[in-house]
Structure formats: C-alpha cells, structure tokens
Amino acid sequence: MMFLLSVRLYFFIIFNLFFFVKCNQLSVDSFDSIINPDIIIKNCTIGELCSGTINSTSIHYYSVQYSFNPITAIRLTTNMKYNVTQNAPILVVVRQIRGVVSWTLPYAFSNGMIYSSVTRILCIHNEVNRTRPHTSTVFIEISTSNVDLIDYSIQLDNTTEYLLETDVKQSFTISPATPVYYKFVFPSHINNIFIEVQSQDDLCAVVSVQSFDCPVYDVGEIGFRQGHYQTMSKSASFNVYSSEFTKRNEFLLVFLVKPTDADCLDYKETAIIQPAGVVDVERRKNITVILSSLSYSKYLYVTIFLTVGIYSLIYVFAFLIMCRQPDTYDRLAPDQLSLLEARTERELAEHQNNRQSLETSEGEENVIASRMNDYEREESAVEVIETSGTGFVTVNDLCTKDYEYLKQKFRIYPQTMITIAIFYSLPVIQLVLQYQINIDSIGNEDICYFNFLCARQFAMLAAFNNVFSNIGYCALGLLFFIIVYRR
Structure with missing residues (x-):
C-alpha cells in the first residue's frame, strides 16, 4: 500500500515538473517569436490581389516592381477581415525612395468610426526627379502584435486619372478612408488657375492645394493643415498662381471626406460614437472639379478704371x-450786404471792447463769453428779421454770417x-x-x-x-x- 502511494506521488511530481518545463518553454518561444518575428518575403505584381494571414510571430514584406510613367500613379488598396475581439490592428508601412507612409487596419477615427479597407495613392512621381519612363520598386511591410491570425489582402493598380487639364471636368468619389489627389502642371503660357469644386452631397470634405513633394499629406489631421485648404459641403474654389510654387511649376489638389460634418455646420454637432462591431459606415461623396485658365486681370483693370471713372x-x-x-454773399442785395457788413463790424468791435474790459478769472471769462455769444446770436436773429423785409425768416437769412x-x-x-x-x-x-x-x-x-x-x-x-x-x-x-x- 505504501509502495503504491510512493509510486503515485513520484509520477505526480514528474508530471508536474514536465508540465512546468513545457509551459515555460512555450512561453519563452512565444515571447521570442514576438521579439524576433519571422520575416517572410513575398512578391506581388501590379493588378494582382495578394492575400495572406499574419499574427505577431511574423512580418510580411512585399516587393512590387512597376513601370514608372509621368502621367500615371499607383493606387494601393489594403483590406482586412475585421473582428471585434481583435486586440491589435495591422500596421501597413509603405517604403519609397522619397518617403515613408503608414496606416493601420482597421483605420479608426476619433469618433469611433472604423474602416476595414484603406486606399492610398502612392507618391512616386518625383521620387528620383525623372520625367522619362523607367522601372522602380516599392516595398510594403505588413505586421501586427495580435497573437491571433488575421486575414488581409493588398492590391496595386495603375491609375490614369491622375493629371488635371484646363477646361476639362473631372468627376470622382472619395470617402474618409479613400482620399484622392490630382496633379496639375502649369503650361508655359498660363500664370494663374481658377479651381472650382462642386458636389451635390452635403457631406463635409476638405480641399487642399499643396506643393508637389513626397510624402503627400492626405490622411488625418495633418492633411487638413497643408498648403491652402477649405472645408466644403457643396462648393469650394481657389485662385492659384504659378509664382507660389517656385521649386516646381506644379501642385497637388487633395480631397478628403471628414468623419463628421461638424466643421461645415454653423453649430457643432455632437460626435456620434459608433457601436462596437460597426465598420465601413457609408460616407461617400461625389465631386466634380474643373480648372479654368481664364485670366480675369484685364477685366479687373477694366472694373477698377470704370468705377473710378464713374x-x-x-x-x-x-x-x-x-x-x-x-x-x-453774392445772392444778397446791396442794401442787405451793407447792413450785414455794418452789423458785423459793430459786433466785432463791441466784442473786442468787452474782452479788453473784462478782467476776471478764467472760469468767469468763459461764463461771460458764453453769455455774450448768446446775446449776440439773439441780436443777430432780430436784425435778420428786420432786414429780411418779408416778415418771416428763412434758413438762407439765418446763414448770412460773416465768412471769417x-x-x-x-x-x-x-x-x-x-x-x-x-x-x-x-x-x-x-x-x-x-x-x-x-x-x-x-x-x-x-x-x-x-x-x-x-x-x-x-x-x-x-x-x-x-x-x-x-x-x-x-x-x-x-x-x-x-x-x-x-x-
């Protein structure tokens, strides 16, 4: 009996020691995998949908080669399968020669609005300051600190609707997670451009005119504070001069929908906190933009001279x-003029004699002078009535005062x-x-x-x-x- 108890106790101790060592080893391996995740390099091509599954144990690198063309751009679309129980997002980092941009999946705003899909246009036009077609490479890094596996996908596409032209309408759709920007190059014979933006939607958006450089600020609050910008609901406009961009004779026109409409309203609306699990709220805005090269300088000069001429x-x-x-005084009759001159001379003489004879303090002089002026006015009014000859007084009669x-x-x-x-x-x-x-x-x-x-x-x-x-x-x-x- 004692022998059986000893054997059972022995096996119990051995099992606990083995379980402790195994758990410790698993925790060490898990910690090492987080500190030193596996790097997996993958290839992807333009137009191909590249998908994968990732957690904290690995980092995925994509190397994408593309044929550079000055009139096109590269649009990167990233998606993930969102789960409300996920405790960490996916981090997307795009490395280019002239800059690094990054965002998270899901993309979250301050009001709790969440998007599981984010689309960005990569700034690759001036990465090597070239204008001729050539081949280049963009590197995309996908990582997360989530221990559970997360499904994701990326896709790169060429976009030809990238350059704006004068007197040509351009229509497109934007959302908070899908900003859009266009490039415009000043022709040699145009010095200023008038930009008019129209929309039939009431959603609040931001339009920004930025100098052309990488990276482009088109996401988050940073994008709202670059260059000249306006908030708009249905219309916006800019006057842009080529002299504003001395480095390059070109600029970018950036469009982005804001998560709320508070900045476009007279009153501040209450931020609507989105409930957990609600993603991809529909906030799409249709926009039409047209650039006019009509110079209004000559019309402005005409308006100025016409107004001044009128x-x-x-x-x-x-x-x-x-x-x-x-x-x-020219309208007075000779007899009225002689009476007026005589009366004025008499008043001035009396006034001068009175001032010389008064030797009082300054305050008393002011009082006496005021009373004398009142007396002179009364005497003048009586004389005007007597000299008018009509029996009544007009405003013209009361204005017949001495010029001095x-x-x-x-x-x-x-x-x-x-x-x-x-x-x-x-x-x-x-x-x-x-x-x-x-x-x-x-x-x-x-x-x-x-x-x-x-x-x-x-x-x-x-x-x-x-x-x-x-x-x-x-x-x-x-x-x-x-x-x-x-x-």
Whole structure:
C-alpha cells in the first residue's frame, strides 16, 4: 500500500515538473517569436490581389516592381477581415525612395468610426526627379502584435486619372478612408488657375492645394493643415498662381471626406460614437472639379478704371454745380450786404471792447463769453428779421454770417470728421491685413467669411474686389466733406 502511494506521488511530481518545463518553454518561444518575428518575403505584381494571414510571430514584406510613367500613379488598396475581439490592428508601412507612409487596419477615427479597407495613392512621381519612363520598386511591410491570425489582402493598380487639364471636368468619389489627389502642371503660357469644386452631397470634405513633394499629406489631421485648404459641403474654389510654387511649376489638389460634418455646420454637432462591431459606415461623396485658365486681370483693370471713372464724373458734375451756383454773399442785395457788413463790424468791435474790459478769472471769462455769444446770436436773429423785409425768416437769412466767423466755426467739423475717420478706419485696415497674413502663413481660408467663387485676387489681397467695393463710401464721403466746406 505504501509502495503504491510512493509510486503515485513520484509520477505526480514528474508530471508536474514536465508540465512546468513545457509551459515555460512555450512561453519563452512565444515571447521570442514576438521579439524576433519571422520575416517572410513575398512578391506581388501590379493588378494582382495578394492575400495572406499574419499574427505577431511574423512580418510580411512585399516587393512590387512597376513601370514608372509621368502621367500615371499607383493606387494601393489594403483590406482586412475585421473582428471585434481583435486586440491589435495591422500596421501597413509603405517604403519609397522619397518617403515613408503608414496606416493601420482597421483605420479608426476619433469618433469611433472604423474602416476595414484603406486606399492610398502612392507618391512616386518625383521620387528620383525623372520625367522619362523607367522601372522602380516599392516595398510594403505588413505586421501586427495580435497573437491571433488575421486575414488581409493588398492590391496595386495603375491609375490614369491622375493629371488635371484646363477646361476639362473631372468627376470622382472619395470617402474618409479613400482620399484622392490630382496633379496639375502649369503650361508655359498660363500664370494663374481658377479651381472650382462642386458636389451635390452635403457631406463635409476638405480641399487642399499643396506643393508637389513626397510624402503627400492626405490622411488625418495633418492633411487638413497643408498648403491652402477649405472645408466644403457643396462648393469650394481657389485662385492659384504659378509664382507660389517656385521649386516646381506644379501642385497637388487633395480631397478628403471628414468623419463628421461638424466643421461645415454653423453649430457643432455632437460626435456620434459608433457601436462596437460597426465598420465601413457609408460616407461617400461625389465631386466634380474643373480648372479654368481664364485670366480675369484685364477685366479687373477694366472694373477698377470704370468705377473710378464713374465717381470722377460725379465729382466733375458736383463741381460744375458748385461753380455755377453763386455764394451766399453774392445772392444778397446791396442794401442787405451793407447792413450785414455794418452789423458785423459793430459786433466785432463791441466784442473786442468787452474782452479788453473784462478782467476776471478764467472760469468767469468763459461764463461771460458764453453769455455774450448768446446775446449776440439773439441780436443777430432780430436784425435778420428786420432786414429780411418779408416778415418771416428763412434758413438762407439765418446763414448770412460773416465768412471769417463761419470759417472759425467750420474748423471744428473737419477736425472731428478726420478724428472719426482715423478712429474707425485703422482697425478695419489692420483687420484686413491681419486676415490676409494669416491666410498666407497658415493656409486656412475658412477664417474669411466671403464667397471665394466671387473673390478676385489683386496684389497681396486675396479678395481685392471685396475691399475695392468700399470705394463708394470713401469717394462720396469725401465729396460731402468738400460740399460742406464750400458752403
């Protein structure tokens, strides 16, 4: 009996030791496989659907050769079989000569929106600064830290709808996980291009004009902060000049749908958190873009000279009326003029004698002077009634004051008007210049609330016509100032 118990205890101890050593070995092997995963090199060709299964024990490398052509681009589409129980995503890294781009599968946004498929256009045009066809290679790395196997697939295709031409409409579809960009090269005879983007959908998108360099920022918040950009729901427009791209006479036009419409609304919508397991939410936007080479510079000059000419004619017409209309003193009869001159001389003499005879303090002088002015006004009004000869007083009779007296009174008016003009115009000028500097420095054209379809750039102002439209207020205000001074 004791012997059997001893044998059982012996086998129990041996089994536990073996199980412990085996488990320890498995954990060590698993840890080593994560630290030093197996590298598997695979080949893939253009147009071929390459699929595989991966976990944390291996890394898959794809070497894809392609024939480079300046008028085409390479589109890479990556897919994975999403499972809500997965605790780690797949990392896709694309290595090129001029840059490295990467993204995860599934591709997740801040509001929880998840996409199991991501499509990117590879920036390969200027990787070696060539314009002739040649053969090149792109390397794609697929890896994950997930211990469970995940199915994935990749496919590279040539896209010929890559170059934009003037006066040719280009229609396409974009989504948050499928950004699109196009290239435009300035012809030698064109210095500026007007870009018009239209859509029938209300989804919020971002349109960005970027300099052509690799990598292209077309995914995430980085893509929203490159070059000049606008948010759009149904329309957007840009004025692009070749002088803005001194390095290369070309640029990229990047399109991307945002995960929510908050940036295109007057109010901030509440972010909708997607429930677990919901992937590939439909947010597709159809866009049409057209580039126009019509130069509006000559029309802008015509508009400027025509507007200035119209206001110049108004000035000439006003001056002719003022020159043909006699002065107030010229319209007075000789007897009225003699009475007015005599009364004015008497008033001035009395006023001078009173000022010399008053020797009081400064405050008392002001009080007395004010009372004397009131008395003079009353006396003048009585004399005007007596000299009018009609029995009643008109505004014209009350305005028959001495020129020097009116000139002294009028000096207060221009000083006040100039002060008000400076006080109100300087902040406006500062605001216009500050907004223009911000647009040129950070590229955010959403900070200006005007219609870009109607905006016309001139000199350093992106919307010169909006500023020039205020010339009427200035011209007519100055004319009113001159008329008041003349009277």
